[in-house]
Amino acid sequence: MKSVDQHLADLLALAGPLRPFEMHLLDAHEATLAQDVYSPVNLPPWDNSAMDGYAVRRDDLINASEATPVTLFVDGDIAAGADTLPMIEKGRCFRIMTGAPIPPGCDAVVPIEWTDGGTEIVFVTRTPNLGHHIRVRGSDIVRDSLILGEGMRIKAAQIGLAAAVGFDRLPTHPHPRVVVLSTGDELVEPGYVLRPGQIHESNSWMLVGAAKEAGARSFRAETILDNAGQFMRVLEDQLVRADLVVTSGGVSKGSYDTVKEVLQRLGTMQFESVAMQPGMPQGFGTVGPDSTPIVTLPGNPVSAYVSFEIFIRPMIRQMLGLKEIFRPTVRAILKGEANSPKGKRSFLRGVIEVLDGRYVVTPVDGQGSHMLGALARANALIVIPEEVEYVSTDEGVAVMMLDED
Ligand code: AMP
Ligand code: MG
Numbered sequence: 001m002k003s004v005d006q007h008l009a010d011l012l013a014l015a016g017p018l019r020p021f022e023m024h025l026l027d028a029h030e031a032t033l034a035q036d037v038y039s040p041v042n043l044p045p046w047d048n049s050a051m052d053g054y055a056v057r058r059d060d061l062i063n064a065s066e067a068t069p070v071t072l073f074v075d076g077d078i079a080a081g082a083d084t085l086p087m088i089e090k091g092r093c094f095r096i097m098t099g100a101p102i103p104p105g106c107d108a109v110v111p112i113e114w115t116d117g118g119t120e121i122v123f124v125t126r127t128p129n130l131g132h133h134i135r136v137r138g139s140d141i142v143r144d145s146l147i148l149g150e151g152m153r154i155k156a157a158q159i160g161l162a163a164a165v166g167f168d169r170l171p172t173h174p175h176p177r178v179v180v181l182s183t184g185d186e187l188v189e190p191g192y193v194l195r196p197g198q199i200h201e202s203n204s205w206m207l208v209g210a211a212k213e214a215g216a217r218s219f220r221a222e223t224i225l226d227n228a229g230q231f232m233r234v235l236e237d238q239l240v241r242a243d244l245v246v247t248s249g250g251v252s253k254g255s256y257d258t259v260k261e262v263l264q265r266l267g268t269m270q271f272e273s274v275a276m277q278p279g280m281p282q283g284f285g286t287v288g289p290d291s292t293p294i295v296t297l298p299g300n301p302v303s304a305y306v307s308f309e310i311f312i313r314p315m316i317r318q319m320l321g322l323k324e325i326f327r328p329t330v331r332a333i334l335k336g337e338a339n340s341p342k343g344k345r346s347f348l349r350g351v352i353e354v355l356d357g358r359y360v361v362t363p364v365d366g367q368g369s370h371m372l373g374a375l376a377r378a379n380a381l382i383v384i385p386e387e388v389e390y391v392s393t394d395e396g397v398a399v400m401m402l403d404e405d
Pocket of ligand 2: 183184185249250256257299
């Protein structure tokens with residue numbers, strides 16, 4: 001049997017970071033920056049007021065106090081967006097609004113709260129420090145300085161900064177487009193009534209969600225019967241929008257395992273048994289004119305989910321250009337016992353929590369590879385190494401945190 005690590009390495013070799021291009025800001029959200037970005041401007045671009053108040057000459061207000069307010073003549077208003085700026089003369093001031101440019105002669109802004117709010121003349125009751133409430137040009141970002149680093153995930157704040165320095169696009173590795181196909185004669189779309197022998201199709205919904213959470217744009221195709229012709233037709237239709245295809249079902253040793261049967265003929269696929277539980281039957285390769293990577297997951301829902309976590313999530317994150325492609329793993333105290341087949345790496349579903357400052361993990365009831373109820377209660381995978389067959393309660397185990405990036 002092939003090791004989990006070898007299989008992961010083979011899959012990661014299948015797809016590197018997607019070719020970057022200049023993506024529009026909103027499309028770049030949650031994609032990865034492909035280059036260092038430098039600011040073409042200073043931020044703020046010019047000195048401006050941090051408050052609604054009065055643009056003053058500080059020297060006029062040296063003796064201002066509650067007991068002896070200083071009177072200034074108000075020559076008018078300076079609003080945000082003002083383009084021609086008046087000179088502040090001795091003994092005079094302008095009302096100024098937040099974000100408005102600081103006029104010549106002004107060396108402090110007095111907030112309204114220190115005055116009587118006058119519009120013709122104003123009484124000022126305190127002396128401002130030099131530069132008070134003035135946001136100095138370049139105090140946030142200095143022109144030509146590095147503002148966003150290659151490899152970083154573009155989130156809301158980074159988009160805000162890019163826009164503020166004037167970029168409408170960023171050099172970005174795009175989100176991988178992942179198409180999910182599921183196969184099985186027994187599968188029926190949720191929302192439809194089941195006839196005897198049928199079950200609702202759940203894997204594709206789950207995997208589309210998981211791919212999205214990993215950072216992909218993911219799509220679901222129609223459910224495919226165990227029929228070679230239909231499988232090839234849907235696959236060909238879907239390839240145009242796929243950077244990666246993920247299938248579930250039809251790869252075991254049964255007689256209706258269409259995915260394996262059809263893809264094997266292409267000669268660009270490998271089907272293998274990987275030493276893990278759940279998730280042993282795995283396949284991968286490339287399809288179509290662009291040699292699009294394809295990964296075939298087993299059909300049991302928990303096997304599909306765990307295989308996605310272990311293999312496909314890191315692939316998607318690598319395609320996205322992220323440096324950190326794996327879930328965080330911590331050591332935790334096991335509450336309860338864990339059994340694992342000899343020679344296989346087990347991924348038990350568990351609930352991890354912090355108790356008395358320490359991670360504690362409890363396997364959920366229901367470790368069968370069909371048990372979605374148990375999977376939906378879990379927030380972690382407990383990893384039992386190949387050579388370990390039994391772990392007793394209170395021992396330490398490695399745990400992958402499913403709720404963290
Ligand atoms: P297979 O890998 O096709 O042999 O399927 C293994 C088990 O997983 C069977 O019990 C299938 O009914 C079930 N299964 C396969 N595909 C799906 C799916 N898309 N949604 C829910 N269950 C599935
Ligand atoms: Mg099947």
